[in-house]
Amino acid sequence: MNQATETGGLRKHHLHADPTEQLRQWLENARARGITDPSAMVLATCSPEGRPSARVVLLKSLDESGIVFYTNYESRKAKDLERNPTAALLFFWQSLGRQVRIEGTVTRTNPEETAEYFRTRPLLSQISAWVSRQSEVVSDRETLEREFERAQKRFEGKEVPPPAYWGGYRLRPSMFEFWQGRENRLHDRLRYRREGDHWIIDRLSP
Numbered sequence: 308m309n310q311a312t313e314t315g316g317l318r319k320h321h322l323h324a325d326p327t328e329q330l331r332q333w334l335e336n337a338r339a340r341g342i343t344d345p346s347a348m349v350l351a352t353c354s355p356e357g358r359p360s361a362r363v364v365l366l367k368s369l370d371e372s373g374i375v376f377y378t379n380y381e382s383r384k385a386k387d388l389e390r391n392p393t394a395a396l397l398f399f400w401q402s403l404g405r406q407v408r409i410e411g412t413v414t415r416t417n418p419e420e421t422a423e424y425f426r427t428r429p430l431l432s433q434i435s436a437w438v439s440r441q442s443e444v445v446s447d448r449e450t451l452e453r454e455f456e457r458a459q460k461r462f463e464g465k466e467v468p469p470p471a472y473w474g475g476y477r478l479r480p481s482m483f484e485f486w487q488g489r490e491n492r493l494h495d496r497l498r499y500r501r502e503g504d505h506w507i508i509d510r511l512s513p
């Protein structure tokens with residue numbers, strides 16, 4: 308399968324039939340270009356009352372089962388996702404003139420998968436997961452640092468397990484859109500939508 312050139316634009320026949328593979332290729336292109344944190348993506352969630360919010364998270368795995376990121380299950384985003392498990396993801400790599408939009412539904416990763424990933428995190432990041440009550444008000448910076456030191460002592464010489472309130476979400480995409488910036492604002496937009504067990508690709512007007 309061909310890869311669209313960075314200047315030549317996107318044609319349907321350039322694209323991989325499987326959008327996960329297409330995203331993998333674009334992530335590799337971004338990495339090869341030296342883009343910092345190419346796997347940083349904006350995650351948009353929506354409360355059941357219809358209040359949207361967005362923030363950056365890191366993609367930690369990508370395969371046919373979906374796109375995984377890790378977070379605190381008591382954070383604002385998690386509260387949204389637990390009650391309204393639909394979400395959108397967005398990558399933007401400016402120097403490549405590329406954007407990828409993804410929509411789908413999320414489920415929690417299972418505890419074994421979470422623990423396996425947690426073990427790969429640097430020790431101090433493991434400890435900070437125990438300290439952060441993500442999205443809650445904290446009285447001051449010193450309180451956080453004090454709690455971090457306390458947690459460091461508590462886990463000294465021990466393996467740090469993931470806290471029960473920490474883990475992953477897997478977004479199962481129902482839509483991908485690959486956007487390539489072109490001259491005269493005649494940008495290329497190619498959208499995949501799931502139909503049964505395969506994907507239909509449509510070109511969208513810029």
Ligand SMILES: Cc1cc2nc3c(=O)[nH]c(=O)nc-3n(C[C@H](O)[C@H](O)[C@H](O)COP(=O)(O)O)c2cc1C
Nearest residue numbers: 347362363364365376377378379382383384385442
């Ligand atoms: C580059 C970058 C990467 C980030 N990665 C994560 C991540 O993987 N997981 C996470 O929970 N927060 C991550 N954050 C912090 C989130 O953007 C956000 O501040 C935090 O998750 C709280 O969001 P919430 O209050 O909407 O739940 C990252 C922020 C940046 C700028």
